[in-house]
Amino acid sequence: MKSVSIGIIGYGTVGQGVVEVLTQNAREIERRGGYQIHIKKVAKRSWAGIDTAALPFECTDDAMTVVNDPEIQIILELMGGDEPAKTLIETALTNRKHVITANKALIAKHGQSLFELARANEVELSYEASVAGGIPVIKLLREALTANAISSVAGIINGTGNFILTAMTEQGRQFDDVLKEAQALGYAEADPAFDINGTDAAHKITILASIAFGIPLQFDAVFTEGIDTLTPADIVNAAELGFVIKHLGMAIRREHGIEVRVHPTLIPSNTMLAGVKGVMNAVQVQGNAVDNSLYYGPGAGRLPTASAVVADLIDAVRELNLDSENRLNEFGFTEIFDKNVLPILPAEEFLTAYYVRMSVRDEIGVLAEVTRILAKHKISIESIIQKIEQKQNGVIPLIFLTDIVQEKYLRDAVKEIESMVAVTEPLRYIRVEYFD
Ligand code: HSE
Numbered sequence: 001m002k003s004v005s006i007g008i009i010g011y012g013t014v015g016q017g018v019v020e021v022l023t024q025n026a027r028e029i030e031r032r033g034g035y036q037i038h039i040k041k042v043a044k045r046s047w048a049g050i051d052t053a054a055l056p057f058e059c060t061d062d063a064m065t066v067v068n069d070p071e072i073q074i075i076l077e078l079m080g081g082d083e084p085a086k087t088l089i090e091t092a093l094t095n096r097k098h099v100i101t102a103n104k105a106l107i108a109k110h111g112q113s114l115f116e117l118a119r120a121n122e123v124e125l126s127y128e129a130s131v132a133g134g135i136p137v138i139k140l141l142r143e144a145l146t147a148n149a150i151s152s153v154a155g156i157i158n159g160t161g162n163f164i165l166t167a168m169t170e171q172g173r174q175f176d177d178v179l180k181e182a183q184a185l186g187y188a189e190a191d192p193a194f195d196i197n198g199t200d201a202a203h204k205i206t207i208l209a210s211i212a213f214g215i216p217l218q219f220d221a222v223f224t225e226g227i228d229t230l231t232p233a234d235i236v237n238a239a240e241l242g243f244v245i246k247h248l249g250m251a252i253r254r255e256h257g258i259e260v261r262v263h264p265t266l267i268p269s270n271t272m273l274a275g276v277k278g279v280m281n282a283v284q285v286q287g288n289a290v291d292n293s294l295y296y297g298p299g300a301g302r303l304p305t306a307s308a309v310v311a312d313l314i315d316a317v318r319e320l321n322l323d324s325e326n327r328l329n330e331f332g333f334t335e336i337f338d339k340n341v342l343p344i345l346p347a348e349e350f351l352t353a354y355y356v357r358m359s360v361r362d363e364i365g366v367l368a369e370v371t372r373i374l375a376k377h378k379i380s381i382e383s384i385i386q387k388i389e390q391k392q393n394g395v396i397p398l399i400f401l402t403d404i405v406q407e408k409y410l411r412d413a414v415k416e417i418e419s420m421v422a423v424t425e426p427l428r429y430i431r432v433e434y435f436d
Pocket of ligand 1: 157
C-alpha cells in the first residue's frame with residue numbers, strides 16, 4: 001500500500017485525540033483512503049512530563065521544522081490562536097503542503113488570504129473541525145445540500161454558552177457559577193470571554209454563511225451579542241410565554257442581502273432546537289428542496305473534533321493525485337466575488353420579532369402611551385404581560401412580544417419609550433425566531 005507522511009502542529013487535547021483516532025482506526029482509515037498514514041513529526045511547545053521515547057513519531061518543540069520537512073505532504077494545524085499558527089500555515093502552503101486546521105478564528109478572520117495562498121500553490125486548506133466539531137456541517141453545506149438554494153442556517157454552535165443557558169433555565173442557577181463548571185469540564189475556550197460574548201459563535205457563523213451563500217468571509221460584518229446580559233427574569237418570562245432562550249448563530253437570506261447574526265434568541269419551546277441541551281450543538285438548515293433539516297451532535301471535545309480533522313485528512317489523501325483544478329474549492333462555489341453576490345445586511349434591516357421588557361410606574365395611561373408609540377412605529381403586539389405581583393416602589397415589569405418588524409422601527413420605538421417619565425430604566429429587547 002502507498003504511504004503518506006503527515007506532520008502535526010499542536011499536541012494538546014485535539015492533537016492527542018487525532019493521534020488516538022489515527023492509531024485506533026488505522027486499518028479502516030487505510031481502507032478508506034487507500035494510503036497508509038505515517039505520522040512523521042509532531043510539534044508541541046513543551047514536552048515536559050510526556051514520555052517522548054514511547055511515542056511512535058519524532059517530537060519537536062520547533063513547529064517550523066515540521067512545516068519545512070520535505071518528506072511531509074500534509075500538515076495538521078491543531079494549536080489554535082492567531083500566531084504563530086497563521087505563519088506556520090502560510091509556510092506550509094507556500095511549501096506546497098496540504099493543510100488541515102481546526103482553527104475557526106483564523107479561518108473566519110484570515111481565511112480569504114489563506115485560501116488564495118493555497119490556490120496559488122495548488123494545495124488545499126481544509127477546515128471541517130472549525131465549526132461544530134462532531135457535526136460534519138461544512139461537508140453538509142459544501143457537498144450534500146448543493147442542490148438547494150439555502151434560505152437559512154441557524155444553530156447552537158457554542159457548547160459552553162448552551163451549557164450555561166441550559167443550567168440557568170433548568171436549574172435556576174447563576175451565570176458565574178455555571179461558567180466555572182463549564183471551564184472545569186474543559187468546554188470553554190482558553191479565554192471564556194469568546195464563548196460568552198459571542199465571538200466564538202461569530203467565527204463559526206462567518207464560515208457557515210460563506211459556504212451556505214457563496215459569499216466572502218466577513219467576520220467584521222457579523223452582528224454579535226453575548227449571553228452575559230441575560231437575566232434569570234428574562235429566562236423565566238420566556239418560559240411563561242412558551243419559549244426558551246438559546247444563543248443562536250444565524251445566517252438568513254433576504255431579498256437584498258444576508259443577515260448574519262449571533263445573539264440570545266427566544267424560540268418556541270416545542271421546536272427541535274429548543275430541545276438541544278447542555279454542551280451539545282445543532283445546526284438547522286432550510287433549503288428550498290430539502291425543506292427544514294436539523295443536524296445534532298457534540299460541538300467540541302477530543303474525539304469528536306478529531307473525527308472531523310481525520311475526515312479532512314482522509315479526503316486530502318484521496319485527492320493527493322488530483323490536479324488542483326479538479327478539487328472542490330473552499331466553499332463549493334465557483335464564484336464568490338461575483339457582482340451578484342449578496343451583501344451582509346446592517347442590523348437596522350434585520351427582520352424579526354422581539355421580546356421587550358420594561359420597568360414602568362404603575363400609573364393610568366402608561367400602557368396606553370407605550371402601545372401608542374409602538375403603533376406609531378408600525379409595530380404590532382402579539383402579547384403583553386404585566387407583572388403586578390412584582391410591583392416594587394410603584395414600579396412593575398411590563399413585557400411585550402411583537403410581531404415581525406424591521407429592527408430600525410423597533411429601535412426607534414425603544415428610544416421613544418425610554419424617554420417617557422414613567423419608564424424607570426433602559427428597555428431590554430431580545431429577538432424572537434419561530435422557524436416556521
Ligand atoms: N468553546 C467552544 C464551545 C469549543 O464551547 O463550543 C468548540 O469550538
